[in-house]
Structure formats: C-alpha cells, structure tokens
Amino acid sequence: MQKQKLPLVFVIILNYNGKNKLNACISSVLHSDYENLEVVIVDNGSSDSSFDDARRDFPKCHFIKSSKNFGFSRGNNLGLRWALEKFADFIFILNNDTLIETTTISTLVATMKKMPKAGIISPLIFKKNGKDVWFAGGKIDWIRMRTEHILENGFSTPRKTEYISGCAMLIRKDVFKKVGLFDERFFLYYEDADLSLRASRRGFELYIVPAARIVHLEQSSTENAAKTYWLVVSALLFFKIHANILQRTWHVFYLAARRTKNIYDLFFKKSRTAEEVRRAYRDFKTISF
Numbered sequence: 001m002q003k004q005k006l007p008l009v010f011v012i013i014l015n016y017n018g019k020n021k022l023n024a025c026i027s028s029v030l031h032s033d034y035e036n037l038e039v040v041i042v043d044n045g046s047s048d049s050s051f052d053d054a055r056r057d058f059p060k061c062h063f064i065k066s067s068k069n070f071g072f073s074r075g076n077n078l079g080l081r082w083a084l085e086k087f088a089d090f091i092f093i094l095n096n097d098t099l100i101e102t103t104t105i106s107t108l109v110a111t112m113k114k115m116p117k118a119g120i121i122s123p124l125i126f127k128k129n130g131k132d133v134w135f136a137g138g139k140i141d142w143i144r145m146r147t148e149h150i151l152e153n154g155f156s157t158p159r160k161t162e163y164i165s166g167c168a169m170l171i172r173k174d175v176f177k178k179v180g181l182f183d184e185r186f187f188l189y190y191e192d193a194d195l196s197l198r199a200s201r202r203g204f205e206l207y208i209v210p211a212a213r214i215v216h217l218e219q220s221s222t223e224n225a226a227k228t229y230w231l232v233v234s235a236l237l238f239f240k241i242h243a244n245i246l247q248r249t250w251h252v253f254y255l256a257a258r259r260t261k262n263i264y265d266l267f268f269k270k271s272r273t274a275e276e277v278r279r280a281y282r283d284f285k286t287i288s289f
Contacts, residue, residue: 006036007109009170010083011092014075015043018096019050021217025096026058034105038062038086042079045069071187072166080181088173095167097217098125107212108170111158119175119204120196122164123212124153134216137161137208140193142247145239145254147193158207162200166192168214175199188227190234197242225276232280233287 011029015022022041029039039061043051045068055063064078076093083091090109094100104123112118125135137150140162147163169192179198182191196206239251 006034007089007113008087009034009037009090009092009105009109010079010086010088011037011039011094011105012076012079012083013039013041013094013096014072014079015041015046015050015054015096016069016075017046017048017050019048019053021097022050022054023057025094025098026054026061028099028101029094029105030058030061031102032100032105033102034109037105038083038088040064040079040083042066042075044071044075071184072189073182073186073191074184076166077181077184080176084173084176090173091171091176093166093169093171095216098168098214099217100168100214101212104212104214105170108209111207111209111212112170112172115158115205115207117203117205118158118172118207119199120164120169120171121158121207121209122161122167122169123214124208124210125165125167126213126215128215128217130215134218135165135167135208136210138163138165138193138196140197142239142243143250143254145235145251147190153210155208155210158209161206161208163193163196164206164208167216172204175204178202178204185237186234188230188234190238194238194241225272228273228276229280232277233284236280236284 013025026039026041041051041054041061041063043065045066051065064082066075066078080091090112092105108121108123111121122135124133126132127134133151133153135149136153137159138161139148139150141148179202183194186194200206243251
C-alpha cells in the first residue's frame with residue numbers, strides 16, 4: 001500500500017531524563033515497517049542530555065521541549081495538540097523505556113481498520129526479559145480503589161479490557177474529538193485509566209492486541225517515594241471523579257480503615273511508604289482540582 005493511502009500515525013514519546021533509554025526507544029520506532037509515520041519527542045524539562053542527544057541523532061523526528069516537568073498528562077498533551085493540528089489519524093502514546101517490534105504499529109493500525117468501534121488499543125506488553133507479561137489488560141477495582149494489570153496472555157485474538165496502560169496506547173483521533181485530551185489534573189498515574197473510562201462511556205471499545213508486542217524495560221524516572229505519593233493522590237482523584245454514589249459511600253469507610261492502618265504503620269513500623277501515603281491523604285484535601 002502506498003504511503004499516502006496509509007492512515008497517518010504520530011508516535012509521541014514523552015521524555016524525562018531518559019539518557020539511558022530514549023535513543024533505543026526511538027530507534028526501535030524508526031525501524032518499524034509502517035511507512036506513514038511521524039515521531040514526536042516531548043521533553044518534560046529534563047536535566048540530563050537525553051533530549052539534546054536525541055535531537056542530534058534523529059534529525060528527522062520532531063521535538064518539543066517544555067520549561068519544566070509538567071507530568072504525564074500535560075506533557076503528552078503538548079504532543080497531542082501538535083499532532084492533531086497536523087491531521088493525525090492515530091496517535092501512539094509510548095513510554096520512553098520501551099522497545100517495539102518492527103510490526104507492532106502496522107499490526108495495531110490494521111486492527112483499528114478492522115474494528116471501527118475500537119477507540120484505544122494496546123499491544124501485549126512484556127517485561128525486560130521478553131517472556132513475562134507486564135500488561136495484558138487492565139481492571140478497575142471499585143471496592144479497593146485501585147487499578148490492576150491482567151497478566152494472563154493465553155489469547156490469540158483482540159480481547160476487550162476495562163482500561164489501557166499509558167505505557168503504549170494507540171488512540172483513534174475521534175476519541176480526542178469526543179472526550180478531550182488527557183486530564184491535566186492527573187500529574188502522574190491514573191490518567192490512562194481516566195481517558196480509557198471516558199472513552200468507553202462514550203461508546204468506544206478498548207482492546208489488547210496479542211499479535212502486537214513490545215518490551216517495557218521499566219526504567220522509571222520517578223523515585224519510589226514520589227511514586228507512592230502520586231499513586232495515592234491520583235487514585236483518590238480518579239475515584240472521586242468516576243465513582244457512583246454507592247461506591248463513594250463505601251469509600252468513606254474504606255479510606256478511614258486505610259488511614260488507621262497507615263497511622264499505625266507510620267508510628268510503629270517507621271515506614272517511609274506509610275509517611276508518603278499519609279502526606280498524600282493530607283495534601284489531597286488541600287489541592288485545588
């Protein structure tokens with residue numbers, strides 16, 4: 001098929017201090033067998049040389065640099081707005097610590113063309129060893145207020161899922177027209193579940209495509225303490241936005257129990273994790289969303 005007849009795909013790679021991973025990710029994308037492809041690197045205020053190195057090594061890519069770390073949602077939205085202005089048909093959000101196969105994007109696009117109701121789809125995502133599954137679908141646990149990765153991958157055709165991980169998600173442009181971009185109230189975590197849920201509630205279907213595969217190296221740019229803090233804050237925000245009245249009533253009691261355990265852990269186990277969770281609960285009450 002001629003390049004001009006293929007849907008235009010923009011790959012958006014958000015980077016923050018990715019010196020030891022960004023170039024490998026870009027290189028894997030540029031080795032894709034899909035021809036009508038543009039690559040956009042959005043730098044989230046990195047303090048290392050990763051952005052400049054990539055701009056030097058990959059002059060045909062597009063580069064956007066922010067003045068500071070705006071988080072996952074706002075950072076990716078910089079690239080999304082630019083890509084949509086350039087008439088993208090599909091946008092592939094991709095973590096900078098991933099490696100894709102040559103057929104990953106073409107397989108995903110072919111799936112989208114066959115399944116017009118699909119709004120967001122994901123490849124099967126493996127851990128660094130290439131054997132163990134990191135993401136084969138996602139579940140939203142409305143009782144325990146968390147999202148969970150499905151790890152079972154014994155399926156050969158696209159499978160529906162409740163949410164798609166922001167690690168790698170191919171999104172139809174119509175999704176953004178109907179539900180908007182990533183919600184920038186989410187600095188880190190749960191923005192993918194939020195977009196997925198908004199899309200599914202507007203009639204779009206979400207799928208995992210096992211024939212498309214990537215490897216997630218899991219080289220996080222977020223320290224453990226910050227990760228714990230933002231996981232809790234974003235979870236509180238997500239369930240505040242999306243839970244129904246009965247679920248919210250249950251969450252009052254559930255959170256009270258969680259806080260009681262957290263206080264016990266903080267004072268008797270001297271846990272740094274418990275300290276970050278307690279700080280997240282406290283700050284959530286004062287943050288203006």
